[in-house]
Amino acid sequence: MAYITCDNLTYSYPLSEEPVLNDLSFEAQKGEFIGIVGQNGSGKTTFCHALRGFAPLFYKGEFSGQITLAEKKIHEMKRLSDIADLVGYVFQNPFTQMSGIEETVFQEMAFGLENLGLPKEKIINNVTRTLTDLGLTSIQDKHPLYLSGGQQQKVALGSVLAMNPEILIADEPTSQLDPAATKEIFSLLKENQKNGKTIFLVEHKIDLLYEYATRILIIHEGKIVVDDKPEIAFLDDRLAMFGVEMPNILALGQLLKETYSLDFLPTKQQEIEEVLLFYRDRK
Numbered sequence: 001m002a003y004i005t006c007d008n009l010t011y012s013y014p015l016s017e018e019p020v021l022n023d024l025s026f027e028a029q030k031g032e033f034i035g036i037v038g039q040n041g042s043g044k045t046t047f048c049h050a051l052r053g054f055a056p057l058f059y060k061g062e063f064s065g066q067i068t069l070a071e072k073k074i075h076e077m078k079r080l081s082d083i084a085d086l087v088g089y090v091f092q093n094p095f096t097q098m099s100g101i102e103e104t105v106f107q108e109m110a111f112g113l114e115n116l117g118l119p120k121e122k123i124i125n126n127v128t129r130t131l132t133d134l135g136l137t138s139i140q141d142k143h144p145l146y147l148s149g150g151q152q153q154k155v156a157l158g159s160v161l162a163m164n165p166e167i168l169i170a171d172e173p174t175s176q177l178d179p180a181a182t183k184e185i186f187s188l189l190k191e192n193q194k195n196g197k198t199i200f201l202v203e204h205k206i207d208l209l210y211e212y213a214t215r216i217l218i219i220h221e222g223k224i225v226v227d228d229k230p231e232i233a234f235l236d237d238r239l240a241m242f243g244v245e246m247p248n249i250l251a252l253g254q255l256l257k258e259t260y261s262l263d264f265l266p267t268k269q270q271e272i273e274e275v276l277l278f279y280r281d282r283k
C-alpha cells in the first residue's frame, strides 16, 4: 500500500454550491517532493486541508472518500490532534499560524513542541537547530508580531519544521520572501525530502518547483488533471487552459530545439548551456 492514498475525494464547504474537490484520487510514496499548481480557486489549498483532515473536521461541509497517511485513516479521524506529530502544515498567511500568545520568536517556535509534550532539552535542541537553518538566530528574542512579513513567514515555517513532521504541507510559504530567501527555503525543503520527509508544496513559482520538486500535480476545478515528473507535467499541451505557465528552462529548451532542429529537447540548464556553447563554437 502507498504511504499516502486519497480515494475519490469529494468535498464541499458549508456554503459552496458546487463541490470544491471533485472525485479526486491520488497516491504518493514516502520521500516525494510534490509541487501543487493550478489557477486561483482551483482547489489547491482545499486539497491540502483535506489531506490533513482540516476539511471537513474544522471547516465542516460535506466530505466523501478516503484518505490514508502512513496507515492512519484520516477520514475516520475524530480530532485534528491525532496527527499533530505526523503532519506539519504551513499556512498561506503566516499570521494565521502565529499562536498570538508567545512573546519571543524562540517561544513561538517552541509552542508546537511543547503541545506535543516533548522533553525540554529536545525542544531547545530542535528550536535552536531550526533557528540556525532559517538564519533567524539574531531575532530569536524579538516579539513575533513585530517582525516583517518575510520574517514572520520564516518563523511560521520554522515552528512547523522544528516539530520535524514526516509529512510537510506548505501553502505558498515563500510568498513574502525575497528571491534569495525563497531559494534558501526551497533548499531547506529539499534537504528535508532527502532526509526521507514527504513534502507537499503549493506554489506559483514554477521555475523553482521545476528545479526542486520530484513530481507535479496540476489541479483544475477540484481534480488532479496532470500528475507527472516536472519535465513531463510542464510540457502538457493544456497548461494554458489550466492557468499554469511553462518554466523558463523548458520554454528556452523548446526554442533551441526549434531554432537548431535538435533531435532532443534540452530540459536542464546544463543541457541548454551545452547546446549554446556547441553552436557558438561552430561559428
Ligand SMILES: Nc1ncnc2c1ncn2[C@@H]1O[C@H](COP(=O)(O)OP(=O)(O)OP(=O)(O)O)[C@@H](O)[C@H]1O
Pocket: 013, 014, 015, 016, 020, 038, 039, 040, 041, 042, 043, 044, 045, 046, 047, 059
Ligand atoms: N472556507 C471556505 N468556505 C467556502 N468556500 C471556500 C472556502 N475556502 C475556499 N473556498 C472556495 O473554494 C474554492 C477553492 O479554493 P482554494 O483556496 O482551495 O483554491 P486555491 O487553488 O488554493 O486558490 P489560490 O491559488 O487563490 O489560493 C474557491 O472557489 C474558494 O472560493
